[in-house]
Amino acid sequence: MRGLEETLAEWLPQQRWFGSMNHAVTAVEVRAREVLKDTGELRVEHLLVAVRLVRAPTQIFQVPLAFRAQSRPELAAAALNNQEPLAPDGLIACDGLRDPAAIAVLADALATGLSAGGLRFRTESGAELPAGMAGRALSVEQSNTSVVLGEKLLLKVFRRVSPGLNPDLELHRALAAAGCSSIAPVRGWLECTVDGERTTLAMAQDYAANSADGWRMALTSVRDLFAEADLYADEVGTDFADEAHRMGAAVAEVHAALASQLGTVEPPSADSPDSPVQGMLQRLAEATAMIPALAEFSAPAREVFLAAAWSAHPPTMQRVHGDLHLGQLLRTPTQWLLIDFEGEPAKSLTERRRPDSVLRDVAGMLRSFDYAASHQLHDADHAGPLTQLEFRAREWAQRNIAAFCDGYAEVTGTDPREHPELLRAYELDKAVYEAVYEAQNRPSWLEIPLRAIRRLTGAPPAHADAAPHTDKDPT
Numbered sequence: 001m002r003g004l005e006e007t008l009a010e011w012l013p014q015q016r017w018f019g020s021m022n023h024a025v026t027a028v029e030v031r032a033r034e035v036l037k038d039t040g041e042l043r044v045e046h047l048l049v050a051v052r053l054v055r056a057p058t059q060i061f062q063v064p065l066a067f068r069a070q071s072r073p074e075l076a077a078a079a080l081n082n083q084e085p086l087a088p089d090g091l092i093a094c095d096g097l098r099d100p101a102a103i104a105v106l107a108d109a110l111a112t113g114l115s116a117g118g119l120r121f122r123t124e125s126g127a128e129l130p131a132g133m134a135g136r137a138l139s140v141e142q143s144n145t146s147v148v149l150g151e152k153l154l155l156k157v158f159r160r161v162s163p164g165l166n167p168d169l170e171l172h173r174a175l176a177a178a179g180c181s182s183i184a185p186v187r188g189w190l191e192c193t194v195d196g197e198r199t200t201l202a203m204a205q206d207y208a209a210n211s212a213d214g215w216r217m218a219l220t221s222v223r224d225l226f227a228e229a230d231l232y233a234d235e236v237g238t239d240f241a242d243e244a245h246r247m248g249a250a251v252a253e254v255h256a257a258l259a260s261q262l263g264t265v266e267p268p269s270a271d272s273p274d275s276p277v278q279g280m281l282q283r284l285a286e287a288t289a290m291i292p293a294l295a296e297f298s299a300p301a302r303e304v305f306l307a308a309a310w311s312a313h314p315p316t317m318q319r320v321h322g323d324l325h326l327g328q329l330l331r332t333p334t335q336w337l338l339i340d341f342e343g344e345p346a347k348s349l350t351e352r353r354r355p356d357s358v359l360r361d362v363a364g365m366l367r368s369f370d371y372a373a374s375h376q377l378h379d380a381d382h383a384g385p386l387t388q389l390e391f392r393a394r395e396w397a398q399r400n401i402a403a404f405c406d407g408y409a410e411v412t413g414t415d416p417r418e419h420p421e422l423l424r425a426y427e428l429d430k431a432v433y434e435a436v437y438e439a440q441n442r443p444s445w446l447e448i449p450l451r452a453i454r455r456l457t458g459a460p461p462a463h464a465d466a467a468p469h470t471d472k473d474p475t
Contacts, residue, residue, distance in 0.1 A: 003087045005030060008049060011080045012061065017143050017159040019345065022440075023053040031060065032192070034117040037105045043067040044096055044105040046119055048161065048194070060161040060194065062201055064096030064106065075099055097145045097157060103135030107149045110188050110204060119201075123188040124173075129153070129204075143345045153187060154207040158200065158342075162349040166200035170353070171258065171319060171341040178257035182250040182338055184208050208337055214247065214326035218372040218400075225392055226376065233396045243336075244369070244400040247329055248407025250336040251365065255320065255358045256412060264316040265355050270309035276317075276356060277309040280429040287432050291439045293450060294432070300457035301428060308425030315419060317355040322347075324361040325368035344433075362408065362416040363426035366401050367434065367452065373397040374448050428456040 009028040012018050032048040047063045066075075071083040071092050078098035080086070086093055096102035108114075111129040114121045123129060133150030140146075147155045158166060172186045183205075190202040221240040228236055268274045284301055288294045321328065322343030330337045343352030373393035409415035416423055434449035453459075 002081060002084075004093070005049075007081045007086060007093070008063065009051075012049075012051060012063075015159075017145060018061075019143055019160060020051070020053055020056060020059060023056040025051055026054060027052045032118055034119050036109055036114070036116055036119075041068065042101055043091070044102045046096075046116070048192070061159055062157065062161050063159075064102060064157070065093050066096045066099040066102035067091040067093050097137050097147055100135060103137070103147055103149070104133070106147075106155070107131075107133040107135055110149075110155070110190070118192045120191050121188065122191060124176075124186055127187040129188060143342075148207055149204065151209060152207055153204045154184070155202055155204045157190075157202040160345075161194060161199060161201065163194040163197040163199050164349045165198065165353075166203070166342065166349070167319075167322070167352050168340065168342045169200045169203045171321075172203070172205065174261040174319075175254060175257050178261045180253060180257040182253045182336065184337055184339070208330050208332050208339075211330040211332045211337070214243075214329040214331065214336070215368070215372065217243065217331060218326050218369070219376065222373050222376055222393065222396055225396055226389060233392075233399045240396075240400050241403040243331070244403040245407035247336050247365070248404040248409075249411045250329070250338060251321075251324070251361060251404075252408040252411035254338050255318070255361070258320070259318045262319045264318045267314045267317050267357070274354075275309065276360075277305050277425065280305045280308075280425060280432075283429065284432055287436050291435055291446075293446065294435060294453070297453050297457050297459055300459055301432070301453065304421075304428050304457055305425050308422045311419065311421040314422060315357055315359070315414075317357055319353070320356050320358055321361045321364075322352055322356065324364040326365070326372060327368075357422065357426065359416055359419060359423050359426045362405070363423060363430050365404055366423075366427050367430045369400045369404070370397045370452055371434075371448060374451065375445065378445065378448075424456060428453065431456060 005028045009025050012028065013021060013025055029050045030047055031050050034046045036044045036046055043066070045065050045067065047065060049061050049063055051059050051061060053059065069091060071079070075094045075098065076083060078094040080093045080095070083092050085091060096106070108131055109116070109121045110123070111131045111133065112121070113123055130150065133152065135147045135149045135155070138146045138148065144159055145157045147157070149155055156168070169186065169189055172183055175183045176185045184207070186203055186205045188204040189200060191198060191200055193199065218240055221236070221238045224238045225231070225233055225236050233239055234241065270277060272278070281302065284298065284305070288298045321338060321341055323340070324338070328338060328340050330339055373396045377389055377393060405416050431449045431452040435446060435453065438446040438449060
């Protein structure tokens, strides 16, 4: 009969949210273990485990677990050890965030403000959470696990734990204090102390029922455009420009609220190690060493970044979303909401909480529009020449980028396109980040960011890029 730590060492790397698949696990140590409820038939525990990795720093994960004496067929997929008992007590363990009974225990702990050992369940001032909320885990899972409670709240559990205040909780609370309407308000959270720091483990906010994410809506628009060979983007029934305009307004509202609550700072000098451009140059060098195809763009990319470093009148810096793209916006029946303010998961908590230009978020959206338009070229079933689809894709992206920037400018009075050198640099930096991601995870998609890098650096196209003949002037 195997022990819990040995079992976790095998189970953790199989989870999508683990995020360290390229580094073998050498050992798992349970750092903290709190019992939230024990009825005899069900024991629910909350664990913090330290995972030691080959050629990587030790990482901490939180793992809520449900223990039972008997196996449950409906929980087989969530079992840690093929529903075999674990030493020393002979109980069967499964992921507590996939077990409705264990989720209900977490929901009641949040509603009642339970404190268990070092764990502290907190509620926002004035928030009243009902007891007895049933829960279900969402199937979409990245670096976190999200659970719907009572169809009223969305509980996001941060699987990988970084000591300190999570930006997702911090920024949501700041935006709520500013009266920002483009977010789902926070109602509660879970915290503990890790390495002497108050640390966020989870947060609960209003659940945006009947919503659709921007990425899926954009893909539908592009798909319909490809199907209508004789129509332009503004002639297709699912034209996305009005939604892109509303997105721009929502992002602008969020930026204005963050600036009002958390302030702004002057940008560091161009040669300062804290300058955003210095980070861009470093990421470019690291990416080029990793991806041979980037070598031809290295010199012109450096020129783009250096031009941005010395651009006149750079905008002030402030707290921003940090990882904004179409998938981070939800369309409810009435409006767009921004979600997931954690920032890029690969960055440290300190880096994610550092002020940056609002152009970081704008560039993320520009790249996301381009991605939505371009990635379907790989899967398109189209009898005509590929250049026809490429023209349509670029037309769609440019139309929605313009609409997004127009919507942003209407709210703030400042058009992101007024800083072309800096916006171009942020967009190029994001494309370099995408190239690294695709090279590591989806090599067949690497050409998508490479095409953007080629365009942003002014490098010659890989093939003839002329627009197909049409009866309508593409300008």
